[in-house]
Amino acid sequence: MTVMSPQPVTTDPAINPRRRVYRPNTKYIPILATLALLLVMYLGGLVNYENFDQPSVVVNLFRDNAVLLAVAVGMTFVILTGGIDLSVGAVISLTTTLTATLLQGGWPPLLVLPLVLILGALLGAGMGAVIHYFRVEPFIATLAGLFLARGLALFINQESIPIRDELWTTLSDMRIPLGETTKTTLTAIVALVAVLIAAAVLAWTRFGRNVYAIGGSADSALLMGLPVARTRIAVYTISGFCAALGGVLYTINSTSGHALQGTGTELDAIASCVIGGVLLTGGAGYVFGSLLGVMVFGLITTIINFQGDLNAAWTRIVVGVLLFGFIVLQRLVTRRTR
Amino acid sequence: MGEPATDPVLEMTGIRKVFPGVVALDGVDFRLYPGEVHALMGENGAGKSTLIKVLTGVYEIDGGDIRLGGEQVRIAGPLAAQKAGISTVYQEVNLCTNLTVAENIFIGREPRAFGKIRWGVMRKRAAELLKRLDLDLDVSAPLSTYSLAIQQMVAIARAVDISARVLILDEPTSSLDASEVEQLFRVMRRLKDDGVAILFVSHFLDQIYEISDRLTVLRNGQLIGEYRTAELPQVQLVEKMIGKELATLESLEDKAQRSRTRSATAAPILQAKGIGRTGAIAPFDLTIHEGEVVGLAGLLGSGRTELARLLFGADKADQGELSIDGKPVTLRDPQMAMKRGIAFSSENRRTEGIIGDLSVRENIILALQAARGWTRPIPRRKQDEIVDKYVKALSIRPADPERPVRNLSGGNQQKVLLARWLITEPRLLIIDEPTRGIDVGAKAEIQKLVAELSDGGMAVLFVSAELEEVLRLSHKIAVLRDRRLVEELDNTAGVDADRIMQTIASGATS
Numbered sequence: 001m002t003v004m005s006p007q008p009v010t011t012d013p014a015i016n017p018r019r020r021v022y023r024p025n026t027k028y029i030p031i032l033a034t035l036a037l038l039l040v041m042y043l044g045g046l047v048n049y050e051n052f053d054q055p056s057v058v059v060n061l062f063r064d065n066a067v068l069l070a071v072a073v074g075m076t077f078v079i080l081t082g083g084i085d086l087s088v089g090a091v092i093s094l095t096t097t098l099t100a101t102l103l104q105g106g107w108p109p110l111l112v113l114p115l116v117l118i119l120g121a122l123l124g125a126g127m128g129a130v131i132h133y134f135r136v137e138p139f140i141a142t143l144a145g146l147f148l149a150r151g152l153a154l155f156i157n158q159e160s161i162p163i164r165d166e167l168w169t170t171l172s173d174m175r176i177p178l179g180e181t182t183k184t185t186l187t188a189i190v191a192l193v194a195v196l197i198a199a200a201v202l203a204w205t206r207f208g209r210n211v212y213a214i215g216g217s218a219d220s221a222l223l224m225g226l227p228v229a230r231t232r233i234a235v236y237t238i239s240g241f242c243a244a245l246g247g248v249l250y251t252i253n254s255t256s257g258h259a260l261q262g263t264g265t266e267l268d269a270i271a272s273c274v275i276g277g278v279l280l281t282g283g284a285g286y287v288f289g290s291l292l293g294v295m296v297f298g299l300i301t302t303i304i305n306f307q308g309d310l311n312a313a314w315t316r317i318v319v320g321v322l323l324f325g326f327i328v329l330q331r332l333v334t335r336r337t338r
Numbered sequence: 339m340g341e342p343a344t345d346p347v348l349e350m351t352g353i354r355k356v357f358p359g360v361v362a363l364d365g366v367d368f369r370l371y372p373g374e375v376h377a378l379m380g381e382n383g384a385g386k387s388t389l390i391k392v393l394t395g396v397y398e399i400d401g402g403d404i405r406l407g408g409e410q411v412r413i414a415g416p417l418a419a420q421k422a423g424i425s426t427v428y429q430e431v432n433l434c435t436n437l438t439v440a441e442n443i444f445i446g447r448e449p450r451a452f453g454k455i456r457w458g459v460m461r462k463r464a465a466e467l468l469k470r471l472d473l474d475l476d477v478s479a480p481l482s483t484y485s486l487a488i489q490q491m492v493a494i495a496r497a498v499d500i501s502a503r504v505l506i507l508d509e510p511t512s513s514l515d516a517s518e519v520e521q522l523f524r525v526m527r528r529l530k531d532d533g534v535a536i537l538f539v540s541h542f543l544d545q546i547y548e549i550s551d552r553l554t555v556l557r558n559g560q561l562i563g564e565y566r567t568a569e570l571p572q573v574q575l576v577e578k579m580i581g582k583e584l585a586t587l588e589s590l591e592d593k594a595q596r597s598r599t600r601s602a603t604a605a606p607i608l609q610a611k612g613i614g615r616t617g618a619i620a621p622f623d624l625t626i627h628e629g630e631v632v633g634l635a636g637l638l639g640s641g642r643t644e645l646a647r648l649l650f651g652a653d654k655a656d657q658g659e660l661s662i663d664g665k666p667v668t669l670r671d672p673q674m675a676m677k678r679g680i681a682f683s684s685e686n687r688r689t690e691g692i693i694g695d696l697s698v699r700e701n702i703i704l705a706l707q708a709a710r711g712w713t714r715p716i717p718r719r720k721q722d723e724i725v726d727k728y729v730k731a732l733s734i735r736p737a738d739p740e741r742p743v744r745n746l747s748g749g750n751q752q753k754v755l756l757a758r759w760l761i762t763e764p765r766l767l768i769i770d771e772p773t774r775g776i777d778v779g780a781k782a783e784i785q786k787l788v789a790e791l792s793d794g795g796m797a798v799l800f801v802s803a804e805l806e807e808v809l810r811l812s813h814k815i816a817v818l819r820d821r822r823l824v825e826e827l828d829n830t831a832g833v834d835a836d837r838i839m840q841t842i843a844s845g846a847t848s
Contacts, residue, residue, distance in 0.1 A: 027480070204454045206446065209437070213445055216434030223432040224496075225417050226446050283436035 029333050030277025030326065031289040037322075038292055041299050049306040055182045061298040062188035066253065067092065067246040068268055068297065069191040072276075072290040073198045074124075074242025075269040077235040080202070081214045082282025083138035085236060087127060087145030088243035088269060091120050092262030094153040095247025100161035100257025109167040117244045123149060124240020128233035142236075146266070153259035160258040163251055171252045187249040194242065198287045211235060215282025271319055272297055275326050296322065347372045347407055347535045348393075348424075348504055354401035355388055362388040364559045365402070370504060370535045375526060377538050377546045377567065379579055380556035381749075381779050386539060389556070390508055393537075394426045395419040407503070425497030429509040431489045433496070435482035440464035442481050443496045467495050471525045487518035491525055498529060505529065506537045511545055515637055523549050541776070543572055555579055576778055604628040606664075607766050607797050608649065608680070613658035618644040621658050622823035624816060626766060626799060631792045633812030633829075634801040635838050641821035642801045646768050649799065650682040651675040676709055681764035683755050683772060691755045694744030698734065698754055699725045701743050705758045728757040732787065749780030756787065767791065768799040773807060785811055805835045817841045 045052040062069070071088045078085045095116045102112045127145045131138050163169070175183040202208035210231045213221040222228045246265070251257050276293030278285030300318050304310045348370040355363040363385045370376050380386045391397045392404075395413040404411055406422055413419050419426075433442045440461045441448075448455045449463070464477040473491055481489055490510055497505055507526075511519050526536055526549060538550055546553065547567060555562040555578045562578050604627040614621030619641040626632050634642045647653045649660070651669030659666055662678045669675050672682065684691045693701055702725050707716055716724075725739045732753040734746075743754055752772055759767060769788070773781040788811055792798050802808050808815060809829065817825045817838055825841045827833050 206448055206450070206455065209441060209445055209448065209455065212437060213434045213441075216436035217432075220432040220434050223416065224434075224446060225420060283434070 026333060027284060030329060031286060031292065033326070033329060034276050034289060034292040034296065038296055038299065041296070041303065045299070045303050045306065049303075052306060055179070057302060059178060059182050059184050059188075061295055061302065062192060063185045064301070065294050065298040066185070066187040066191040067250045067262075068265065068272065069291065069294045070194050070242050070246040070249055071265055071269040072272045072294050073191075073194045073287060074239035075266075075273050076198065076278055076285065076287045076290045077202075077211060078138070078239045079215075079270070079273050079278050079280060080211050080282055080285060081232060081235050082218070083131065083232070083235065084142065084270065084280075085124075085127070085145075085239045085243075086139065086142040086266050087123070087149055088239060088246070089262040089265035089267075090146040090149035090153065091123055091240055091243035092247040092250060092265055093259050094123075094149040094156075095120055095244045096251050096257035096261050097153040097156045097161065097259045098257070099248060099251045100163050101156055103163050103165040103168065104161060109165050113248065116248060117241060120244020120247070121237050121241040124243070125233055125237040127240070128236030131236065132229050132232045150259070156259070157257075158259055160256050163255045163257065168252060168255055172255050185253070187253050190245070190249060194245065195287055195291050202287055207231060207234065212283055215279075215284070217283075268297065271323055274330075275319075275322055277326070277330070279330055280327075344372055345408065346370055349405040350389075350393075350402065351405075352402040353389065353392060353399055353404070355392060355397060356400050360559075362559050363392070363399075366556065366559070366561045367564075368554055368561075369564070370537060371552075372503075372533045372535050373530055374551040375530055375536045375538050375549050377540070377550035377553035378556070379546070379553050379575065381579055384556040384579070385559040386556060387508075388559075390426070390506055390537070390539070393419065393424055393504075393506060420500055423501040423503035424506065425501050425504070426506040426508060427490065427493045427497050427510055431486065431493050433481055433489060433493055435489070436480060438478050439468075439475050439481055439484070439492055440477035442492055443467065443477075443499060447500070464495075467499055468492075471495055471528060473525075485518070487514045487521060490514070491522065494525060494529075498534060502529075502532070502534050504535045504537065506539075508539050509541065510538075511540050511542060519545065541778075543575070546575075547572065579778055604630060607662065609661045609664075610649065611659045611661075613648055613655045613660055615644070615648055615653055615656050618653060618821065619648065619818075620822040622816075624649075624823065624826070626797045628765070628797055629792050629795045630814060631788065631798045631800055631812045633808035633815040634799065634818060635805055635808045635815055636818030636842060637803075640818040640842075641823075642818055643770055644821065645816075645818065645823070646682065646770050646799060646801055649675070650680055650768055652682065676705075676762070676764075679763075679765035680768065681705070681759035681762055681766070682768040682770070683759050684770055691758075692743050692751050695742055697740045698729070698743055698746070699739040701754050702728060702739075702757045702761065706761050709762050724761055725757075728761060732757055733783065747776075747780075749776035749784075752776055752780070752784065756784070760791075764796065766797045766799065768801070770801040771803065772800075773802060773804065781807075805838055809833070809835060809838070 045057070071092070075085055075088065098119070099112055099116050102115070103109060123145060127141050130136050131141045171186055174186045176186065176189055177183050202211065210221065210226050213224070213226055214228055214231055218228060247262065250261060272293035273285070273290045274280060274293070275296050276285070276289030276291065278289055297315075297319065300315050301312075304312060304314050346369040348368075350366065350368040353363050353366045353368070354361070366385065366389060368378075368389065378386050378389065388397065392399050393413065395415045395418050398414075404413065406424075411422055413422060413424070434445070437445065443464045444460050449459045450456060461477050468475055468477065471491065471494070473488070473495070475484065475488065475492075481492060484492070494505070494507070510522060514522065526538070530536060538546075540546055550567045552564065553567050553570070553575070554564045555575070557579065606625050606627050608626045610622065610624045612621040612623065622645065624632070634645060636642050644653070648655050649669075651672050651674050654670060660669060661667065662680075667674070667678065675682070693704070696704075699721060703716060703721050706724070710716065722739070728734070729737050729739060734750050734753045734757070736746075743751055746754065756769070756772065772784050776784075785807060788798055788800060800808065800811055812829050815827045815829055815833070815838065816823055817827065819842050827838070
């Protein structure tokens with residue numbers, strides 16, 4: 001093509017009255033809302049409770065929610081494509097049970113670690129393939145995965161299995177100093193690194209952008225020649241991997257494995273993503289949003305602990321209310337951009 | 339029939355494509371030269387879509403030979419077509435509106451350094467590319483913030499940037515208004531000057547004559563001929579497309595002329611007084627009599643559909659009074675309207691009307707069943723009887739009631755939709771853009787049907803973007819402008835397209 005003379009003509013509003021209904025930060029509204037909520041909750045804690053100003057309050061959020069955070073990272077990928085992964089909680093339980101059993105059986109820990117992570121990824125890949133090639137609803141395919149993984153975990157062992165492996169106990173006791181007084185666990189660091197990697201992948205790689213494209217319109221993505229099959233299977237693989245990683249983090253935190261561990265985690269992860277502004281219909285949201293969503297989750301629990309006289313059920317109640325609020329907010333924001 | 343001096347960039351000879359029971363393309367030749375806009379013409383079912391799908395690699399041919407730049411090629415799939423230099427932009431924009439303009443142009447081909455997307459470079463290139471097409475857009479804004487027309491041009495920018503040899507535009511103008519079409523044509527002329535070969539499909543003859551250099555006519559899967567657009571009068575073109583004299587259209591003209599004088603003594607069915615809805619349509623008065631065809635004219639977005647939806651209760655009026663048969667009613671939902679004999683055939687037949695996976699019979703029977711309620715299923719024999727009658731009466735093709743509607747052409751889908759409402763025997767039929775995106779022959783048939791229905795005493799509110807059609811059918815024409823009913827005209831001798839255009843342009847109420 002030869003170069004044509006530049007003569008922009010569309011600046012005339014009369015020619016194109018429907019142009020520019022754009023507000024630059026519409027897409028950041030949900031994440032900013034979550035951030036604001038988080039700050040309000042934190043300030044509320046500061047005002048009401050003694051010792052809430054300790055840095056450990058914030059640092060421990062990551063320690064206590066490392067598993068959920070890892071899972072939410074994978075879930076973010078899946079939800080961004082417009083899918084959902086119900087199997088992650090069960091994959092956690094399978095991972096913890098298998099890890100504990102194998103370590104108890106004397107398998108070398110450096111073999112067990114990659115093995116369980118790969119198993120999680122493979123489970124995810126399998127579900128992704130079923131979803132894509134057989135056009136099964138993600139809800140159904142991952143529900144099947146949930147039963148399968150949970151069943152396998154219960155089949156292996158229904159009891160809590162202690163881990164006495166040296167590597168695991170070392171990792172469990174490891175503390176990473178942050179400044180003078182505060183320390184955090186390895187698991188918190190691992191989960192945070194997962195967030196950073198995911199954010200970079202989503203923002204700066206073709207794969208990441210394809211994830212958003214599929215969430216926007218899978219049909220269009222296909223017609224634009226994007227590798228829809230590969231991408232879709234990959235996001236479930238990532239989710240499976242992240243769930244297995246969450247399982248490993250759990251075994252490190254608690255030096256045990258239990259088949260009933262992780263029950264309901266998939267719902268917590270989905271809720272975190274939604275509270276963090278990831279659109280359930282796909283195509284919009286950020287992994288940092290999911291991070292904020294997990295922190296909201298953690299902060300609610302922390303505040304209830306500080307309060308002391310509140311039932312833990314309040315966590316669920318508050319999360320339920322927030323979910324409603326954020327889903328309505330998403331509706332309003334997307335309606336305005338249309 | 340002249341030919342440009344250069345060699346064709348695309349040459350298809352003896353293309354044959356057979357589907358079970360149908361020969362969709364029977365030895366069709368097609369040539370496309372660099373730097374021309376070539377219109378592909380034909381009725382629905384003539385083989386246009388099939389030919390385009392062959393070119394884009396969706397279908398494999400059963401015979402014939404495709405040459406691109408002189409070399410024989412086999413187009414194995416959409417990606418292969420793109421690689422070979424053939425890009426397509428469809429009526430529905432196939433982009434991701436949640437992504438930015440720049441991303442939509444470059445996704446899958448983003449400039450990268452060490453695997454990391456170079457956003458700055460990408461935005462810069464996108465802006466340059468759009469500037470060459472005379473478009474000045476904010477490339478980092480989400481595509482959803484722009485109008486459909488702009489989105490389509492972004493799709494074109496993407497297409498020509500990927501491969502600039504052959505560009506297929508499949509009904510790009512169907513949902514654009516006049517100024518947007520103008521803008522699109524400007525872009526097309528730019529590309530043409532750059533030597534891009536453009537295959538253009540449109541149902542608007544005026545557009546064909548404005549933009550195309552040559553045209554190829556297909557009928558029933560066969561090549562009728564290749565012509566220079568300027569040398570082929572419109573009437574002849576239409577004749578070649580439908581293969582019969584314009585008898586249908588002309589006899590219709592008479593009929594409408596005759597019936598235009600008819601409704602003077604008829605009783606009013608529906609009376610609207612000051613009905614309106616904030617943000618949708620300003621308060622208006624409108625009376626529709628028995629056997630009367632009321633045409634709604636106006637530009638895209640002038641409030642035609644909004645007005646129709648109020649009368650059907652699809653949207654709730656927030657002011658004014660509506661009475662049906664002299665009795666005041668408040669239509670809270672479409673069911674209330676249906677109970678009072680009002681039927682509404684939507685403009686959006688794909689998304690709001692037709693259920694593609696159901697058969698013709700099931701689609702037709704749907705509204706009647708809904709009106710009866712699910713506790714009183716219609717016996718199968720009765721269904722077959724009714725459906726047969728309407729398939730014949732509306733000449734729905736193919737005349738197989740058990741075929742999924744998805745497989746029918748646009749015009750026939752529209753007829754199915756009409757049949758659905760007709761069997762409920764409405765007294766007022768609201769039809770929104772029934773002839774959009776369908777071919778000339780089917781158009782004439784639908785117009786004829788409307789005229790017949792009105793002769794039979796049915797009142798029709800006819801919404802259409804085509805003034806000719808409105809003029810031909812209506813007894814009374816309501817002209818809309820900027821979501822306001824600006825004038826109501828009796829369709830008498832002095833009223834013609836120019837008169838209505840004036841009203842639309844000036845908004846004068848006389």
